[in-house]
Amino acid sequence: MLVVENLTKRFGRNAAVDSMNFSVDRPMMLGIIGRSGAGKSTFLRMMNRMTDATQGSLTFEGRDVLTLRGRERRNWQADCAMIFQQFNLVPRMDVVSNVLHGTLNRRSTFATMFNLFPREDIHHAIDILERMGIAEHAAKRAEALSGGQQQRVAIARALMQDPKVILADEPIASLDPMNAQIVMETLRRIHEEDGRMVIANLHTLDTARRYCDRVIGMRDGRIVFDGTPAQLTTGVARDIYGADDSFSEDATSTEIRDAARPALTARAAATA
Template sequence: MIELRNVSKTYPNGTKGLDGINLKIEKGEFVAIVGLSGAGKSTLLRSMNRLHDITEGDILIDGNSITQAAGKELRTIRRDIGMIFQSFNLVKRSSVLRNVLAGRVGYHSTLRTLFGAFPNEDVELAFQALDRVNIVEKAYARADELSGGQQQRVAIARVLAQEAKIVLADEPVASLDPLTTKQVMDDLKRINQELDITTIVNLHFIDLAREYATRIIGLRAGQVVFDGPVSEATDERFAEIYGRPIDQDELLEARLADIAAAKEPVR
């Protein structure tokens, strides 16, 4: 499904964002990418849909080079790749339904989408997507009236309406509280399993990576330093990825424990 061949990314200041990465990600996998801030996680993810251009190598999506693609070919490849961002990337003043319908833009002419003239089939698809993430009752609410967790569910519904074959999620729960984090991750995992959508997620919390992913890729200084099943992602392996032992703030369970302790009455 996705193949990276000797992929490197060098920024204008000479910094290596990615350094000789070779990966194959198969259809239906749920992959978590972990590493310290600046390790290259976002650069890697955004290179897969050409939000970032690489400076060396090639990236193939279903056998087609997205690196070399242009014009209609690039738009067609990107149509199969849904993106979920930490900041949700919704049009805050538009309705939830209108935001979800944005996932259909790649299927229609610019003029048609500019006027919001989506066919009934697209509207029905949008409602189905909202129902799948349990937020259909908010269809006509403004996006900025929703909580952070609800907004992220709208973003997930948008990629479902897009009928994406691949979902790239860049720190999708970093802005959410621990309870909402679990709900959003449950949605992503359920969609991955029920629809066989290849899902690649950048995660800060190590225990989330272990709980939800089937495969973990560890980055350090733009290089892959670990790639294997969750069963092999021991604390020792994570220490190698991070170059130090795991910190408590890299565990969601530790944050939950801190919240619970703060709520305990003083005796």
């Protein structure tokens, strides 16, 4: 389904991604971990065609997306939705209009300029917000929502594109543990219910183990681990992060302890 071969991105003499090779044979939730500067975000930006590769190929369903130009490239970007750490919403625009921006690739310039949306698209956007648990905020400005709610709006906007793949670049890095859990459970549910591939860049090992089917570890632009969550031991994590024996997972944990989870989850659903 997805084949990455010798994928490389250089900035001058430095290789942000260095001969990356892996394949995915079915829709899954794939986590990519590694320290800052490991090449995780650069890989997602190449896959979404926000930046060009220096060399290599990235083939999805038999088509090398790195060779696409013009309309074909834009169509691929619709099929490959991107979710960012900082949400990338229009703060003063209402929530439902932000979601409807997921349809911009298939609308005319005139309709885009005057925010003219078909009634069926508006209903569909509200249905997606209902699925995200935030339909009651549809008429509010995006800036009035909490960080967790804004990230769910960003996910709703991505779903409005009806993509085959969702790329999430550090989707919980700026969220507290309760909201981080809600966002990750939302992405996991989208994968399971819709059969969509989800690729998420993550910093925290417990999150990768809990929500992902497979984990890739990157260090200095190269893949240094590719395996199941169960194989992601503390020793392996030390190798990925280039850490010594003092490395502790607790410092990066976003886990909500089981004993407190019911109360926290209820509170998060009410206030997130």
